[in-house]
Amino acid sequence: MSHDDGPQRLLGQWIRHVRTTRGMTLDVLGRATDLAPSRLSMIENGLREPKVSVLARIAGALDVPVSTLTSPSPPTERARLELELAAYQDAPLAARLDLPRIDVRKSLPDDVLASVVALHEALERRVQESAVTQAAGREAMIALRLQGQSSDNYYEDIEDQAADLLATVDRPPGPLMHHTVAALAAKLGFRLVHADDLPASSRTITDREHGVIYLPPAATPGGRGLRSLALQALAHVVLGHRPPADYAEFLRQRIEITAFAAACLVPRDAAVPFLQQAKSRRDIALEDFRDAFGVTHETAAHRFTTLATRFLDLPVHFVRVRRSGAIVKGYENDGITFPTDTDGGIVGQVVCAKWASRTAFEDRNRSREHYQYTDTPNGTYWCSVQTGTDDDEFSITLGTPFAHAQWFRGRDTTARRQSDCPDPSCCRRPPASLEAKWKDVAWPSAKLGEHVLAPLPTGRFPGVDDGEVYRFLEAHAE
Numbered sequence: 001m002s003h004d005d006g007p008q009r010l011l012g013q014w015i016r017h018v019r020t021t022r023g024m025t026l027d028v029l030g031r032a033t034d035l036a037p038s039r040l041s042m043i044e045n046g047l048r049e050p051k052v053s054v055l056a057r058i059a060g061a062l063d064v065p066v067s068t069l070t071s072p073s074p075p076t077e078r079a080r081l082e083l084e085l086a087a088y089q090d091a092p093l094a095a096r097l098d099l100p101r102i103d104v105r106k107s108l109p110d111d112v113l114a115s116v117v118a119l120h121e122a123l124e125r126r127v128q129e130s131a132v133t134q135a136a137g138r139e140a141m142i143a144l145r146l147q148g149q150s151s152d153n154y155y156e157d158i159e160d161q162a163a164d165l166l167a168t169v170d171r172p173p174g175p176l177m178h179h180t181v182a183a184l185a186a187k188l189g190f191r192l193v194h195a196d197d198l199p200a201s202s203r204t205i206t207d208r209e210h211g212v213i214y215l216p217p218a219a220t221p222g223g224r225g226l227r228s229l230a231l232q233a234l235a236h237v238v239l240g241h242r243p244p245a246d247y248a249e250f251l252r253q254r255i256e257i258t259a260f261a262a263a264c265l266v267p268r269d270a271a272v273p274f275l276q277q278a279k280s281r282r283d284i285a286l287e288d289f290r291d292a293f294g295v296t297h298e299t300a301a302h303r304f305t306t307l308a309t310r311f312l313d314l315p316v317h318f319v320r321v322r323r324s325g326a327i328v329k330g331y332e333n334d335g336i337t338f339p340t341d342t343d344g345g346i347v348g349q350v351v352c353a354k355w356a357s358r359t360a361f362e363d364r365n366r367s368r369e370h371y372q373y374t375d376t377p378n379g380t381y382w383c384s385v386q387t388g389t390d391d392d393e394f395s396i397t398l399g400t401p402f403a404h405a406q407w408f409r410g411r412d413t414t415a416r417r418q419s420d421c422p423d424p425s426c427c428r429r430p431p432a433s434l435e436a437k438w439k440d441v442a443w444p445s446a447k448l449g450e451h452v453l454a455p456l457p458t459g460r461f462p463g464v465d466d467g468e469v470y471r472f473l474e475a476h477a478e
Contacts, residue, residue: 009046009083010074011055016044017075018062032061046086081113088120093127138345140248144255145346149333152309155259161238162263175294176265181227184264185213188237192230194218195476199468204233207473214476228261228299235260243461250462259306266293266303272311275304279312285409286384286398287369297386301398305331314407316400317381321357323393325350334401337378339422353427354417356383357397363387371410373402375418384410 019029026037033040035054042048043058050058059066074080082104088094089101102108102116169183182192190206195214198205205214213233215226235241235257244250266289274292278284290300301318308314315334321327327346330338339349351357356372363370370385382405387395405411420426429435 006083006087008049009086010072011049011069012044012046013079013083014069014071014075015040015058015062017079018064018068019044022062024062029058029061033057078110078113081110081117084117085113085120088117088124091124093124094120097123137247137251138341138343138347140246140251141347142343142345143248144251145331148255148331152333153306153331154310155256155306158239158256158259159263159268162260163268165234165238166264166267171267173270175292176227176267178227181230181264185230185234188234190234190237193476194226195472197472197475199465199472201463201465202469202472204229205469205472206233206236207477210477212476214472227265228295231261231264232257247462258302262295262299262303262306265295265299268307271303271307275307275312279314279407282407282411283409284312284407285369286386288409297388298396301396302331304398309333312407314400314404316398318399319351319357319397321351321395321397323361325353325358327351328394334381334399335378336376336381336399337422352419352421354419354421355397356385356399356415356417357395359415359417360385360387360395360397361393369410370415371413372415372417373405373413375416377420382408382411382413384408 019026024032026040029035030037030040033054035057039048040058043050055066055069059069062069074083085102085104089099094101104113165184165187168187169180171180185192189211190213191211193212193214194217196217198214198216203216206212207214213230215229215233218226236253239253239256239260241253241256244253271289271293275284275289278288286297286300286304289304290297293300295303298320305316305318308316317330317332317334317336319327319330319332319338327338327349330346332338338346339351340346341349353359355374356370359372360370366387370387372383372385374381374383380402381399382402383397383399385395385397387393400408421428430438
């Protein structure tokens with residue numbers, strides 16, 4: 001392990017090694033070099049770097065060439081271990097973890113020293129492995145998306161566990177009420193408490209010792225998003241999650257708790273008959289599904305994908321994109337081709353400007369769903385799109401191949417677009433006349449988000465400030 005003071009410490013190790021091999025004390029070497037023993041001690045301990053002239057005097061007194069004292073390798077295995085431990089103890093990681101410092105003395109056995117160094121090495125290796133780069137994070141996202149695609153986005157075990165929990169309480173018909181969610185929490189030994197001082201990095205905090213789940217206050221009276229947050233916190237308990245070992249496990253847990261919450265908010269035993277009846281009437285409408293269970297349009301669209309193929313025999317795709325066309329999340333098992341990066345990831349990739357996901361922004365009436373057929377190189381797809389706004393405008397798209405549009409409301413739309421993507425001439429490349437006019441004189445300045453250069457966050461729970469969480473719990477502990 002390297003450190004800024006490493007060469008200085010190594011020099012001191014060599015001086016001490018040669019001196020003790022010669023049987024010289026610091027006093028004897030001090031008289032031979034006209035240097036105070038205290039100064040020599042500081043040099044041997046790596047606390048002071050000698051001038052070249054002083055180093056030459058020390059080498060002369062020890063009867064070795066200067067090159068011996070400046071060797072790049074430690075003189076002994078013990079010296080190597082001492083250097084390694086000193087470097088580890090001076091590293092930022094040790095300070096961040098507030099690790100106690102070990103003062104290495106002669107009385108410290110070699111095997112104990114070796115064990116401590118090995119522990120430091122293992123700790124640093126574990127931290128480096130958890131400090132996932134963006135590339136590794138994308139790789140985990142891709143793998144999880146493909147796993148979901150292979151199972152038609154249906155997680156039967158999670159569905160069953162959600163159904164079992166719901167069966168423990170009286171559940172009146174209609175949307176799942178806050179009161180029912182609180183009853184579910186009580187069945188698992190938890191109370192729901194709203195706190196207006198949650199750490200900014202945390203969505204919820206679960207106090208397992210006192211049986212409390214802290215939620216943020218509702219942004220609006222009766223805010224329904226809090227039901228989902230509470231259910232996701234409960235999902236960690238029901239599904240037996242442990243602190244994630246890496247970012248891939250963190251993402252997998254996030255997918256699982258989202259699926260669990262959706263299975264509670266839109267229970268399978270009620271949702272499937274609802275959708276089957278709508279299909280029998282050839283009147284499947286995402287807005288009806290959304291309103292019947294009191295969830296957001298996005299939750300309804302995502303939940304529909306988990307049930308459509310398994311229970312309705314409908315292949316579908318779902319995608320959320322920003323106003324710019326950049327994909328935030330997506331799923332497909334109907335053959336549509338999302339744009340991908342070189343690793344196969346879709347997040348951040350820009351969909352065709354002629355897809356319904358983007359043409360919906362042209363619709364003057366944003367309160368209703370936008371329907372469109374799109375002819376693509378892979379076939380024709382019918383899509384239903386709802387736009388919305390949070391920090392940025394976005395659209396939620398649910399689509400299916402042309403042959404299955406017959407079951408959906410909005411199938412009679414006359415809106416139709418032709419998409420030739422990934423052919424650059426479709427929407428990526430400007431008309432030849434504009435390109436010729438501006439090619440050599442246009443110089444756009446691209447936006448750069450902080451996430452482009454930053455690694456994914458580290459820690460037990462990526463992105464969460466443990467210090468803030470523990471201080472919050474200390475303040476609220478009962």
